[in-house]
Amino acid sequence: MTSRFVIWLLCAGAVFVAWSPHAKHNESAASTTNEYPRSDTVPKKVTTAALTSAAHVSVDRNVKVSLRVTNVADHAVEIDFPSGKTHDVVILDSTGHEVWRWSDGRMFTQAVRNTLLGANESVTYEETWNPHGHTGEFTAIARLESNNHPIQQRTDFTLR
Numbered sequence: 001m002t003s004r005f006v007i008w009l010l011c012a013g014a015v016f017v018a019w020s021p022h023a024k025h026n027e028s029a030a031s032t033t034n035e036y037p038r039s040d041t042v043p044k045k046v047t048t049a050a051l052t053s054a055a056h057v058s059v060d061r062n063v064k065v066s067l068r069v070t071n072v073a074d075h076a077v078e079i080d081f082p083s084g085k086t087h088d089v090v091i092l093d094s095t096g097h098e099v100w101r102w103s104d105g106r107m108f109t110q111a112v113r114n115t116l117l118g119a120n121e122s123v124t125y126e127e128t129w130n131p132h133g134h135t136g137e138f139t140a141i142a143r144l145e146s147n148n149h150p151i152q153q154r155t156d157f158t159l160r
Contacts, residue, residue, distance in 0.1 A: 050071065050072045050073040050077075051069055051070065051071055051072070051073075051077060051079075051117075051149050051151065052069075052070050052072055053067060053068060053069045053070070053144065053151045053153055054067075054068050054070075054153065055067050055068075055140065055142040055153035055154070055155045056068070056155065057140050057155045057157045059157055059158075059159065061130075062128045062129060062130050062131070063091070063128065063129045063130075063131055063138075063140070063157070063159070064126060064127070064128050065089045065091075065126070065127055065128075065129065065140045065142055065155070066124055066125065066126040066127075066142070067087060067089075067124065067125045067126075067142035067143070067144065067151075067153060068122055068123075068124045069117070069122065069123050069124075069125075069144055069151060070120070070121070070122040071117040071118065071119060071120065071121050071122070072120065073119060074119050075119055076116050076117065076118045076119060076121075077116070077117050077149070078114050078115070078116050078117075078148075079114065079115045079116075079117060079144070079146045079148065079149050080112065080113075080114050080146060080147045080148045080149075081112070081113040081114070081115070081145060081146055081147065082112060082145070082147055083108045083109060083110055083111070083112070083113070083145075084108035084109035084110075084111065084113060085103060085106075085108040085145050086113070086115070086125065086144070086145060086146075087125040087127075087142065087143060087144055087145055088101065088102055088103045088142075088143045088145055089101070089102040089127045089129070089140060089141070089142050089143075090102075090140070090141040090143075091129055091138055091139070091140055091141075092138065092139045092141065093134075093136065093137075093138055094136055094137040094138070099134060099138065100129050102127045102129075125142070125144075131159050134159055135159045135160060136158070136159060137156065137157075137158055138156070138157055138158070138159060139154055139155070139156050139157075140154070140155045140156075140157060141153070141154050142155075
């Protein structure tokens with residue numbers, strides 16, 4: 001008699017789980033909900049984050065490329081990265097051919113990463129390239145590898 005009761009409870013639990021609101025069906029949650037905003041609420045104004053950026057190149061024995069990203073908004077901004085790679089630097093020669101890329105040969109985590117940049121806060125990414133015999137006109141491209149705030153800055157420089 002006890003085993004029949006246990007089987008009945010297991011069957012009832014399975015039916016409950018299959019028909020519960022948390023069960024996975026082929027329909028999306030958006031198509032099955034009928035929620036509407038209350039008439040006395042005002043929707044929040046959607047604004048884009050105000051990030052500014054500047055790139056700088058300094059040339060000595062090596063070439064230092066920096067990308068400074070500043071949040072000029074009056075609130076914090078979350079920057080989403082698809083991996084551990086937050087930025088990249090590329091050096092192009094005068095014909096537009098890639099001479100160097102900071103991320104070449106590097107491995108990055110495959111985990112999504114978020115960084116919170118506070119109001120009026122800045123973050124600077126800096127990388128160094130050893131030009132080893134290169135001379136002429138070059139362009140440095142510094143990029144913020146963000147999903148929601150991709151930024152790219154180009155700066156020209158000369159090596160003698």
